[in-house]
Amino acid sequence: DAFTVAALPGDHGTPERCYEVVIIGLTGKAFRAESGLLFHPHTSLRDAPALDTLVVPGGRGARIGPASAIIADWISKHAPKIRRIASVCTGIYAVAPTGLLDGRSVTTHWRFAHDLGRRFPKLKVDPDALFLKDGPFYTAGGITASVDLALALIEEDYGPRVALSVARELVVYLKRPGGQKQYSEPLEFQCNSSDRFADLATWILGHLRGDLSLETLAGRACLSSRHFVRRFKQVFGGTPANFVKNLRLDDARRRLTERTQTIESVAASVGFRSDDAFRRAFQRRFGVKPSSYRNRFDARTNASQNRKTIRKRSKRPARGKR
Incomplete structure (x- = not known):
């Protein structure tokens, strides 16, 4: 969508279309994504035109299906003629097998970072980054991180003014602070129900204060x-102190979005004895301050900002009447 919006001629201060978006399928036939959306590709891998930028989307097929090998083989053959290659x-x-x-x-995506590193040990995998650039190669985290990546590519090509205009049209940040830890699941409990630790995490959650x-x-x-x-590390993969701290921070994160407590009250309610210690721990874990996180995810704040945006934009003269 970011590239499509940027492609609208004249809307973002550009005299002509910035991009031509081409959807490429394994074949020329329609295919259905995991989301249920039906795509009608413009062309197939065999007949694909010369490309400036290749963006490889994610999905189960790219990770474990035969399509991965087909795409990797195609990329290996055509990479020298493509200016930049990105994956989401x-x-x-589908890109890693090429070497x-x-x-x-x-x-x-943070959920697959460990598996990716295991299957392709020569990669330097960062599970927290929203997106990364290394030479002509770009990789993005979870699905919405693709918007962050697209805006960065647009900024590279046409500068910050055009990228900011597209971001405003999409109602998103041009440069979103923080990383994937802001949104990923706090902990993955890997214990059997018969283990004496099976109910410990639940008990801790009920006694965070x-x-x-x-x-x-x-x-x-x-x-x-x-x-x-020793047993705790075997079951949960970390120390009891870090485990408790992470649960407290994740509960604090939930409370911050509800807007029913002050930040100081949130800190106390999840067991932090010092407001400063809470703020430091929160920013270290999620990459943003508690106040910034609250503002970003508070529905009422967002609604108010949207109303202000609508009012401001409604005052603009109609196109063609300036």
């Missing part, structure tokens, strides 16, 4: 502190 989300699984990304910094010291948690599990730490 798991689309990187073109070996030794480069890349990203993908209370004493969650090592001694308290070890006593809850009926283990010595030393044995508890």
Whole structure:
């Protein structure tokens, strides 16, 4: 959509169309995406025209299906003639087999970052970046990060003024602060229901404001502190202190979006004894200050901003009457 919006002639201060968007399918036949949308490609891989920029979208097919090998083979043959190659989300699984990304910094959806690094150990995988550029190769994280990437490419081509105009049209940030940790699931509990730790995370969530010291948690599990730490790392993959801190921060993040408490009250309600300690921990974990996060995800603030935008834009003279 960002490229399509940018392609509208004259709308963003450009004298002509910025881009021509071409949808390429494995064949020329229509195909349905995982989202359910039906796409009618302009052409097939075999008949694809010369490209300036190639963007490979993600999806299950790109990650584990036979399409990945077909796309990778096509990219290997045509890459020397393409100025830049980008992947979105798991689309990187169709680019990585070419070897073109070996030794480069890349990203993908946080959920698949570990698997990507395991399958392609020569890649330098950053699970938190919204998007990365390394030479002529660009990789984006989760699906909406593709908008961030598209705006960056538009800015490269036509400058910040055009990119900002497109961002305003899409009602998004031109440069979004923070990384994928702002939006990813806080923790992945990997324990069996029969394990003595199965209910511990739930119990901790119900007592975030209370004493969650090592001694308290070890006593809850009926283990010595030393044995508890060792078993805890085996089950949850980290220390009890970091586990508790992350749960507190994730609950704080939820409370901030509800706008029913002050930031100081949120900090206290999830067990932080110091407002400053909470702010530092929150920014270190999510890459943004608690106040910035609240403003960004508060529905009422966004609605108010949208109303102001509508009023301002309604005062513009109609096109052709200036």
